[in-house]
Amino acid sequence: MNQRLDAFSSWLQHHDDSFAFITSSANVFYLSGFFCDPHERLLALLVFPDSEPALVCPQMEVPRARRSGFGYTVIGYDDSTDPWEEIGRHLEARGAKPGLIAIEKNHLSFARFERLSALFPNAKWHDAEEKLRQLRLIKDEQEMKVLRQAAKLADKAIEIGVSAIRPGVTELELVALIEYELKKLGVEGMSFPTTVLTGAKSADPHGVPGTAAVAPGDFVLFDLGVIVDGYCSDITRTVVCQTASDEQRLIYDTVRRAQQAAIDACRPQTAMGEIDRAARNVIEQAGYGDYFTHRVGHGLGIEIHEYPSLHGANNEPLAPGMVFTIEPGIYVPSIGGVRIEDDVAVTDHGVEVLTSFSKELIIV
Numbered sequence: 459m460n461q462r463l464d465a466f467s468s469w470l471q472h473h474d475d476s477f478a479f480i481t482s483s484a485n486v487f488y489l490s491g492f493f494c495d496p497h498e499r500l501l502a503l504l505v506f507p508d509s510e511p512a513l514v515c516p517q518m519e520v521p522r523a524r525r526s527g528f529g530y531t532v533i534g535y536d537d538s539t540d541p542w543e544e545i546g547r548h549l550e551a552r553g554a555k556p557g558l559i560a561i562e563k564n565h566l567s568f569a570r571f572e573r574l575s576a577l578f579p580n581a582k583w584h585d586a587e588e589k590l591r592q593l594r595l596i597k598d599e600q601e602m603k604v605l606r607q608a609a610k611l612a613d614k615a616i617e618i619g620v621s622a623i624r625p626g627v628t629e630l631e632l633v634a635l636i637e638y639e640l641k642k643l644g645v646e647g648m649s650f651p652t653t654v655l656t657g658a659k660s661a662d663p664h665g666v667p668g669t670a671a672v673a674p675g676d677f678v679l680f681d682l683g684v685i686v687d688g689y690c691s692d693i694t695r696t697v698v699c700q701t702a703s704d705e706q707r708l709i710y711d712t713v714r715r716a717q718q719a720a721i722d723a724c725r726p727q728t729a730m731g732e733i734d735r736a737a738r739n740v741i742e743q744a745g746y747g748d749y750f751t752h753r754v755g756h757g758l759g760i761e762i763h764e765y766p767s768l769h770g771a772n773n774e775p776l777a778p779g780m781v782f783t784i785e786p787g788i789y790v791p792s793i794g795g796v797r798i799e800d801d802v803a804v805t806d807h808g809v810e811v812l813t814s815f816s817k818e819l820i821i822v
Contacts, residue, residue: 462489462593463511469589470560471507477549478505478560478586479574484760485562485590486513492526493688494519500541500570504548505560512548514541542573549577560586591765596779601689601759602803605781608649608691609801609812611684615640616695616815619654619680623699623822629654629667632680640684649683649690649762660696661795663752663787674700677794678822683762690762692783693813694799697820709746709788710819713796716740716786717817720754724784724802724809730772737786738770746788755783758801780804781812 466489470478480486480503487493494501494515502514510530515523517534524532533548535541556578561571563585575581597605618639619632632654640648655665656672660679672678676699683692696713698706720737734754741750753769758781766774768782785799801812 460491463505465593466505466586466589467507470505473560473584474558475507475560475584476555476557476578476581477507478503479566480505480562480586480590481570482562482565484764485565485594487688488590488594488760490526490528492523492528494522499537500535502545504545506552506554509552512552514545542577545574546577554578556581558582558584560584562587562590594759595757595765596777597759597781597803598779602779602781604687604689605691605759605801605803606812608684608686608689609693609814611640611643611645611686612682612691612693612801613813613815614643615652615682615684616680616693619682620695620697620820620822623672623678623697625674625699626671628669628671629656629659630669632678633667636680636682645684645686647685649685649692653679653681655679655795656699658791658794661789661791661793663789663795663797672699675703675706677706677796679795679797681797681799688760690758690760691801691813692758692762692785692799693801693815694785694787694797695815695817695820696796696798697822699822702819702821705793707819708744709790709793710796712741712744712746713786713788713798714817714819716750717784717798717800720784720786721800721802721809721811724776724804726778726804726806727775730766730768730774730776731770733768733776733784734770734772737784741786741788746790749788749790750786751789752787754786755799757782776804778804778806 486503504512512531514533517536520534657676660677679696681694716737723736755768757764781803787797789795803810
């Protein structure tokens with residue numbers, strides 16, 4: 459088995475689990491190397507403490523599962539087959555005993571829990587999510603190589619978007635152009651729906667692009683990311699169309715300094731909350747504290763939002779190999795919003811910033 463499966467199997471053995479039933483696409487991919495969005499169908503990885511795993515997936519996905527390099531049992535089922543009957547037969551053949559079963563408590567639906575518990579009515583249940591979060595938290599060198607590639611493509615996406623700004627162009631036109639040009643470069647997909655917001659709409663941290671058109675004096679905020687080999691990037695840059703007011707310049711400079719303060723605070727053993735506080739202190743001292751309404755960052759990897767959460771109350775220490783975003787912002791409804799976001803990796807002695815598009819104020 460691969461090192462990830464070995465580590466997880468050892469954990470199951472330590473806790474005397476009968477087996478683990480893993481159903482989230484991200485964790486199945488992390489452990490098996492096979493990524494699948496099964497939609498409403500069941501996807502599951504059965505991991506045992508002392509024997510080989512087995513993958514359960516729709517029959518139409520079996521060829522892809524085998525091509526992914528997963529070299530163990532693949533249990534396929536078609537739309538007229540009850541996958542739980544197939545799972546029951548496989549577990550019976552494996553001699554699985556009704557003991558302690560590890561699941562993802564936040565992912566396994568109640569309906570599926572009922573079907574699984576019907577196979578083992580006397581079983582007890584054990585949450586595997588914290589262990590999987592810890593395994594995924596520290597990226598290895600191959601993961602870092604892919605994350606760097608994803609970050610470079612995110613930089614390219616911002617370059618494409620900024621170069622296309624002109625009065626009258628709409629948010630959705632900019633979104634379409636960015637994604638079209640990235641597809642021509644071979645990008646497999648976006649980490650999340652590409653966000654372009656202009657004018658007052660940029661003051662909504664999770665605003666939705668529409669037909670609003672860029673006008674002179676507008677902030678234009680880009681928030682986007684790409685997927686490379688199953689790993690995500692995430693970048694935000696904010697520019698101004700044609701002319702910037704003094705307050706726009708002040709807001710932008712405050713966010714830029716706050717973001718740099720947070721980056722400078724990143725080093726091994728620093729409490730995660732200190733990263734948030736480093737940025738928040740700069741923004742509060744400038745008088746905009748009420749307009750910074752979210753945490754400073756989140757973990758990044760197979761999922762666009764994963765562990766850890768860099769909020770002010772998190773006192774867990776940073777460690778080499780952690781990858782996360784740093785993205786302070788100021789959102790003033792009457793003016794617009796500025797957010798500057800980079801992807802960073804903790805190193806043995808400090809931090810590596812993976813995204814590199816300029817953070818100087820750009821007036822287009």
